[in-house]
Amino acid sequence: MQLVANIIVLSAIYALISCGYVLIYRVSRVLNLAHGELMMVGAYLLLMTASFTSNPMVAIPVAAILSLTMGALVYLLLMRRMTGESVLAAILTTIALGILLRGLIVIFFSAAHQYPAVPLGIHSSSVQVLPGARISSLSLILVIVTALVYASLFAFLRLSRWGLRMRAAGQNPLLAAQRGINLHGIYAMVWAIAMFTGSVAGMLISLDAGLDQTLIMIGLKAFPAALVGGLDSLLGALIGSLIVAAAEVLLIQYVNPLLADVVPFLILIVMLVVRPWGLFGTREALDRV
Amino acid sequence: MISRTIALAAAAGLLGTAAGAQDAYRIGLSGALTGPVAGSYAPAIEGLQLYINRLNEGGGIDGHPVELIVLDDSGEPSRGATNSRRLLGQEEVVLMINASLSSTYAPMMADARRAGVPLLFAASACPAEVYPPAEPLLFCTTAFAARYDSQATLDFIEAQAGTDISLGLSAMAIPLSRGEIEAAEGLATERGMRPQAPTIVPPPTADYTPFATTISQAGADWVYSWAPWVTEVRTFEALRRLGWEGEYIAWAHLEAEGELARLQDEGFYAIGANSLFAEDLPVHQEIRAAAEAAGATYAPDQMAEGWIAGLVIDAALQSAGWPADAEAVNAAMENLNVDTQGLRGGPIEWTPENHFRATQYYRVYRWNADEGAIDVVQDWAAYTVE
Numbered sequence: 001m002q003l004v005a006n007i008i009v010l011s012a013i014y015a016l017i018s019c020g021y022v023l024i025y026r027v028s029r030v031l032n033l034a035h036g037e038l039m040m041v042g043a044y045l046l047l048m049t050a051s052f053t054s055n056p057m058v059a060i061p062v063a064a065i066l067s068l069t070m071g072a073l074v075y076l077l078l079m080r081r082m083t084g085e086s087v088l089a090a091i092l093t094t095i096a097l098g099i100l101l102r103g104l105i106v107i108f109f110s111a112a113h114q115y116p117a118v119p120l121g122i123h124s125s126s127v128q129v130l131p132g133a134r135i136s137s138l139s140l141i142l143v144i145v146t147a148l149v150y151a152s153l154f155a156f157l158r159l160s161r162w163g164l165r166m167r168a169a170g171q172n173p174l175l176a177a178q179r180g181i182n183l184h185g186i187y188a189m190v191w192a193i194a195m196f197t198g199s200v201a202g203m204l205i206s207l208d209a210g211l212d213q214t215l216i217m218i219g220l221k222a223f224p225a226a227l228v229g230g231l232d233s234l235l236g237a238l239i240g241s242l243i244v245a246a247a248e249v250l251l252i253q254y255v256n257p258l259l260a261d262v263v264p265f266l267i268l269i270v271m272l273v274v275r276p277w278g279l280f281g282t283r284e285a286l287d288r289v
Numbered sequence: 290m291i292s293r294t295i296a297l298a299a300a301a302g303l304l305g306t307a308a309g310a311q312d313a314y315r316i317g318l319s320g321a322l323t324g325p326v327a328g329s330y331a332p333a334i335e336g337l338q339l340y341i342n343r344l345n346e347g348g349g350i351d352g353h354p355v356e357l358i359v360l361d362d363s364g365e366p367s368r369g370a371t372n373s374r375r376l377l378g379q380e381e382v383v384l385m386i387n388a389s390l391s392s393t394y395a396p397m398m399a400d401a402r403r404a405g406v407p408l409l410f411a412a413s414a415c416p417a418e419v420y421p422p423a424e425p426l427l428f429c430t431t432a433f434a435a436r437y438d439s440q441a442t443l444d445f446i447e448a449q450a451g452t453d454i455s456l457g458l459s460a461m462a463i464p465l466s467r468g469e470i471e472a473a474e475g476l477a478t479e480r481g482m483r484p485q486a487p488t489i490v491p492p493p494t495a496d497y498t499p500f501a502t503t504i505s506q507a508g509a510d511w512v513y514s515w516a517p518w519v520t521e522v523r524t525f526e527a528l529r530r531l532g533w534e535g536e537y538i539a540w541a542h543l544e545a546e547g548e549l550a551r552l553q554d555e556g557f558y559a560i561g562a563n564s565l566f567a568e569d570l571p572v573h574q575e576i577r578a579a580a581e582a583a584g585a586t587y588a589p590d591q592m593a594e595g596w597i598a599g600l601v602i603d604a605a606l607q608s609a610g611w612p613a614d615a616e617a618v619n620a621a622m623e624n625l626n627v628d629t630q631g632l633r634g635g636p637i638e639w640t641p642e643n644h645f646r647a648t649q650y651y652r653v654y655r656w657n658a659d660e661g662a663i664d665v666v667q668d669w670a671a672y673t674v675e
Contacts, residue, residue: 002502002506003499005498006498006499009496009498010499106322110586111323111324111327111328112328112331113518113544115551118551126529126530126532135498136498139498209523209526210519212328212519213325213327214492215493217492218493221495222495248499249499252499252502253499253502253503257489257490257499257503258491260499
């Protein structure tokens with residue numbers, strides 16, 4: 001049962017991170033390679049708010065709101081300038097943004113390993129979730145938050161007017177604009193939501209395990225999960241995360257822990273060869289990449 | 290007229306700088322100030338900078354300041370190589386210092402050999418070339434000592450629990466860490482312990498629980514980890530969350546002091562070669578004061594490695610005299626005995642054959658819940674380096 005719990009926790013981590021890749025790609029067709037850095041920035045925003053207040057009920061929501069705002073600003077101040085440029089130019093811009101953010105984080109927060117949970121007085125205890133299976137309380141929260149985020153996103157995209165506009169902008173931006181949809185507003189919103197979900201992942205990971213620049217690499221490890229599922233499918237991100245996490249945990253347990261680092265990318269390569277648009281992605285989307 | 294005055298002032302400034310540089314001992318450092326591993330190196334670099342600043346404020350060495358040129362390599366070998374070429378070719382340093390990942394060693398060592406300039410490893414694991422019989426030009430002050438660390442750790446475990454134990458082993462998927470833990474596996478077997486196959490954790494890892502599960506399910510009584518701090522401590526925390534109640538011993542990296550206080554777990558031991566600041570020796574107070582005066586970025590208790598490197602560089606340059614070239618500095622470093630003022634269990638002694646140290650000292654610490662403080666579980670144990 002411990003293996004099942006381990007798979008669920010790891011897939012929740014990957015799913016919460018990878019939905020940011022999917023949202024931005026699905027709506028604006030931009031592959032955001034700064035997602036790991038933006039996730040890390042979200043975690044550092046929590047560290048910053050924790051230095052002002054030790055109340056987690058204040059520090060976490062304030063950091064989340066700041067993340068949401070920063071995501072929108074990234075689009076409005078930077079990515080908006082890429083409108084009309086090639087997709088490659090937009091991707092290169094996200095790479096440059098990532099490098100910039102790494103440098104700024106060291107300047108403002110230093111490279112030291114830090115623990116936002118300490119000033120907030122949060123202690124991650126051990127919880128029995130299944131017979132013979134224990135996880136940390138923060139991992140349990142992460143699983144619940146991931147479920148809530150995905151349920152909210154599905155509901156938002158399916159049922160709300162803004163969600164409908166977002167889907168329209170993703171499917172046919174020209175037609176959507178002709179119908180009066182404010183594309184820049186939609187794109188700013190999707191960048192904000194993507195940064196918000198990534199930041200929540202970063203905050204929960206850093207509350208559980210501490211915070212340093214290696215968080216970027218964890219963000220990158222979730223990328224194969226998004227691609228395996230299909231870059232324009234939220235359901236695909238969920239299933240892709242489950243596949244990658246299950247492969248990783250089972251190989252650690254039964255074959256060789258070293259394979260954990262390689263397998264997500266091996267699965268990605270296999271998927272790109274066999275079904276390049278991913279399990280739930282669309283061919284049309286790939287052509288546009 | 291104004292522009293002419295500015296030009297003259299600028300020229301005078303340049304001449305002044307050049308004269309100042311000519312009067313200074315020029316030494317250069319390439320280190321991981323940024324990048325994913327910077328947290329393990331940047332505090333030591335800051336400690337060295339504080340030492341050099343303090344030295345210069347006191348008049349330098351026989352009236353000559355020490356100019357420390359610090360370049361960032363982000364832990365990348367290619368940038369390390371670029372930095373060493375700049376330090377040797379443009380800056381003409383008389384001593385190079387490496388404070389970065391072991392993957393940056395090879396290019397810097399090759400450049401140092403070509404230029405005949407000594408290279409000091411001051412923040413990461415000492416390379417094999419500094420142990421007897423030492424290779425010329427390569428020196429190391431860092432606390433780590435491959436093989437000796439595992440020997441001392443296993444001696445401690447044996448003293449605590451005997452040899453009838455199942456020993457879990459954890460390493461990071463980097464050559465240095467894997468090599469040491471695989472050596473520990475052999476040493477443990479020779480002693481009659483039952484070592485598990487090492488659990489090698491790739492960097493970075495989103496969740497350490499799957500790795501901890503393999504160790505826990507194999508029934509480890511003790512776990513030994515010799516890896517970067519992140520792997521050591523997160524594996525331990527994951528084990529505890531699984532309900533594992535055994536004892537865990539890890540190498541005391543520069544983060545150890547703060548982390549022992551954070552974890553507050555009596556089953557977590559840190560073995561290392563540096564004294565902790567909880568001891569509050571005069572040298573600890575001196576480092577704290579220097580850090581406070583400079584508004585340092587990192588915690589003073591993470592600066593011991595840099596300060597020790599400063600003590601050694603100070604002694605080497607004094608011994609080399611003025612004017613010092615690389616040859617004189619190398620000759621001075623080959624016959625050096627530096628009092629570490631309590632930061633280590635004994636002095637750093639270098640001879641032409643041994644560029645590591647003649648004797649390596651280890652201490653073991655853990656958290657004492659009753660006293661709410663860090664305890665010395667085992668005082669300095671000496672190991673002769675042969």
